[in-house]
Amino acid sequence: MLTITSASQITALSREARRSGQRLGFVPTMGALHQGHISLVRTARSRSDLTVVSIFVNPKQFGPNEDFGKYPRALEADSELLVNEKVDYLFTPSVEEMYPAGACTWVTVEGISDRLDGRSRPGHFRGVTTVVAKLFNIVQPDLAFFGQKDAAQAAIIRQMVADLNFDLDIVVCPIVREPDGLAMSSRNVYLDAAQRKQATVLNRALMRVQMLADRGETDAGRLAAAGREVMAEEPSVRPDYFEVVDPDSLQPVSNILRGALVAVAAYVGSTRLIDNILLYGKSNPSIPHLGF
16 A cells, blocks of 8 residues: 555546546545444445545534544554555645645535534535545545445535536445444544443434334424434433434435435534434335445
């Protein structure tokens, strides 16, 4: 594996790969890699000739009171994992490389960026779409791989790619979970033993919704209320939102007959966690663009 810090160097390597007819798969990350990230890497390798992983903790997507300074960084351990996974290139740009002095351009996906996490974290998705657009232009992949855990992010990036005519395909891969159901996240390391146990309520709430949907409940309001009831069983966990929405627009839906995304965010201590499930409606038994 070759580690590269220069944007121009990774662009040159990508162009050479395209000239030689190789498909390039790209996995953008902020590091602190876990098995969820590794699942993306393995899918990328299975569908590409060359695989690029980026590690960049993007300051533009953190609010003034968020955890940019303490966000876990483990470049040496991450590099070792990626070597073991036979990744071809690791791109680790500096903040100065990604945002040179005088840079003042933002990429904003209007409307949709203000829903779910965007409503709770103003400006967050503007930072995400700006850095992802830059990474796409730098790496120039054929395929880019994202996790379903960040469902709102995936929807916004799909919209950006369509609107700006990026020449690549977005592949969204399933959530990887711990044995007790907790979605794998780099932020899980912030949780102490008691909080780690409390955090499983997010998945339990989603599983209650899944069970009711499997039994035939289609009303989104009743499903969301059932999920919120489970969340209330853990008074130490402070919900941010629990919503049933359209997977593409992130707008609330009245029923799940055409499929829906059930999304939850909550604070466990000071740590904000997110999770979700997809419900496949009777008139929409699959959602093919999600890449499963």
